[in-house]
Amino acid sequence: QTTGLDVKKHVHQLDTVDLNRFVEGKRNEGRTPYTVAGYLNVISQSIKWAKDNGHITNPNLKMPVIRHPKRRPVFMTAEEERSLIDSLNPDIFRKGYGLPPSRTPHRHQRLVDQRDLIVCLLDCGGRFKEMATLVWTGVNFERNTIYLIQSKTGNALTTVMTARMRE
Helix, strand or coil, rough: CCCCCCCCHHHHHHHHHHHHHHHHHHHCCCCEEEEEHHHHHHHHHHHHHHHHCCCCCCCCCCCCCCCCCCCCCCCCEEEEHHHHHCCCCCCCCCCCCHHHCCCCHHHHHHHHHHHHHHHHHHHHCCCCHHHHHHCHEEEEECCEEEECCCCCCCCCCEEEEHHHCCC
């Protein structure tokens, strides 16, 4: 038994009441709607797999709909941004990295790269995957632009580099 869903039940035995009980149990545990929706997605995909592979499933099973609260985006203040970038300064003591003179060049470069990545993410508004897959041919210093492929849509996006990002 896991929060209202009997794990000993076979897929074809699941019904809508079981899933609603499961959702309620996860909510009572304090799980967010996004987490509960993730759990339901796993269950839904398992049922789909079973059906696609010739196993019996309950044709009357209705997956609960999870409503996500609409949230406004949260932005860092200038002070929070400055504090974040200052905390990534490669020229200060960092736990696990020691003081700059005792670091290997490789360790120091990792810290520089981490700071630079955060600056790029903050200044262009890109996602990590978009920046991680950026290639040098996508950087144009003459036009001061970078060419990204958006990870969610696959669309191309050209954005202007800030002076801080260019540096």
